[in-house]
Amino acid sequence: MDLNADDDETAPVLIVGGSLVGLSAAVFLAWEKVPVVLVDKHRDSSPHPRAIGFTTRTMEHFRQTGVEVPASLQGMKPPRRARVESLAGTWYEEYPWTHGGNGAYGAEESPEHAIAITQDRLEPILRERARELGARLCLGTELLTLTQDDNGVTATLRRREDSHEYDLRAQYAVAADGATSAVRDSLGIGRHGQGQLSVQRSILFKAPIDGYLQHGVVQFEIDQPDFTAFLTTYSDGRWVLMLGDDVNRAPDEQIRMVQRAIGRDDLPIELVTTGRWELGALIADRFSVGRVFLAGDAAHQLPPNRGGFGANTGIDDAHNLSWKLGAVLAGQSDPRLLETYDAERRPIADLRHDQLFARADYKAHLKTPASAVPVLDDTAVELGQLYRSATIPEAGADLPAAQLPSQWGGQPGTRAPHLWLCGDNEEERSTLDLFHRGWVLLSEDGQWATAADQAAAHLGIPVVFVHLGTGTKPVDPDTFRRAYGIGPDGATLIRPDGYIAWRAITVPPDPSRALTTALDTAALPTRAATPAPQARS
Secondary structure, three states, X not given: OOOOOOOOEEEEEEEEOOOHHHHHHHHHHHHOOOOEEEEEOOOOOOOOOOOOEEOHHHHHXXXXXXXXXXXXXXXXXXXXXXXXXXXXXXXXXXXOOOOOHHHOOOHHHOOOOOEEOOHHHHHHHHHXXXXXXXXXXXXXXXXXXXXXXXXXXXXXXXXXXXXOEEEEEEEEEEEOOOOOOHHHHHHOOOEEEEEEEEEEEEEEEEOOOHHHHOOOEEEEEEEEOOEXXXXXXXXXXXXXXXXXXXXXXXXXXXXXXXXXXXXXXXXXXXEEEEEEEEEEEEEEXXXXXXXXXXXXXXXXXXXXXXXXXXXXXXXXXXHHHHHHHXXXXXXXXXXXHHHHHHHHHHHHHHHHHHHHHHOHXXXXXXXXXXXXXXXOOHHHXXXXXXXXXXXXXXXXXXXXXXOOHHHHOOOOOOEOOXXXXXXXXXXXXXXXXXOOOOEEEEEOOOOHHHHHHHHHHHHOOOEXXXXXXXOEEEOOHHHHHHHHOOOOOOEEEXXXXXXXXXXXXXXXXXXXXXXXXHHHHHHOEOOOOOOOOOOOO
């Protein structure tokens, strides 16, 4: 049952928007033990399946927070695409999925795999998990106004079923209200990028044509002299035909368009719904103003592509922001930590925008001279992005924006690599399973345990020390040292979001002082600064 207030209420965090990114934010914040209220004017998912591909990193976020996604209906391999006259006509050629990585998006670098599930099947799973973790979902409730002051935000809300209006007071707000974000507009935030690209019309339908999938191709570019379109299956009996115009067609004309794409007019066709989609590429000039943060399409409108940059980039936004809000609201970190959200996430959105227009799918849409941006490997974009902010001083401007995880070798500012670990019972698990809600220090040298305890006590920031070699050890110690870039007596500090904050390649003269200084920079603790622990004699 969805909970709605009858009177004015308060909450630490308000999320505006209950689609993929808003729901993910609700899950991640509730996982961080942050009481959260989500409002959305709709009571359910769109009747159109919309997004279908969710990347390796997204699945790692879901793994961490207990979101159980069913097996992909399209298997674990990347979907295949072909240019055809029609399904029943001539098949001209099959395209490679995208540049580098064979569309695997780092599957070999993770215990997870990218997965094909439709948005309208994933959203109910996220709703249920958010509720299980304690999030309050106020569906069928629309935002009228959002204002802020030095101490919080005030939202005026209206329940659509009875037009009841009430105010909600929150300390922070997350705007996940889409590409036409009213919150973003109210904040006066501009956008940059290639702009609006086209308007597409979609026809969602059912027809007995799954026999054309026998070769393994699931995406089809329809290429006829006077008719071009894009046809794909959701592998659940539903198909969608995308038309690159803005024509509102009557049902009988929709059926004719579907028949042309199939290449047959002797099959029953059931029309399900239609959609109108404005494809654009626009990045917000700022991802936050005061106590309000933009996420998902509100922050970066990215058109559909074979890298799944749109929804997945937004889910990554929510993951980055949630642990920071959790730390600040728990009183552990200074609010300055929230400034790193824009610093870390906006360059990623710009990177992915530029990658879109460096690749074949969208080169033709460029309104400027041809892009000189080199096309990055899929795995580099997905798992090898670099975060730069004041809390990661070792992530300098001289470093590339993204590269393969193996090239980073444990560089601070990058995702902590996945490696297999084994315990006393010989069961294997991933290093990623060590990173849950808090800070983690990894080392093969047990003397770092004292350093972790002293730094945590000094700064009021809990740190879990994982001694690799006692109970849990790398399957291959040499591989671990290369992947994390440390020696047998070195250590690496991992943030709650699984990113490397700091490392000591070898043990310094005073591990406690070194770790305390690093944690003070990375976590921005609220505890008053006092002299760091003295070196041991």
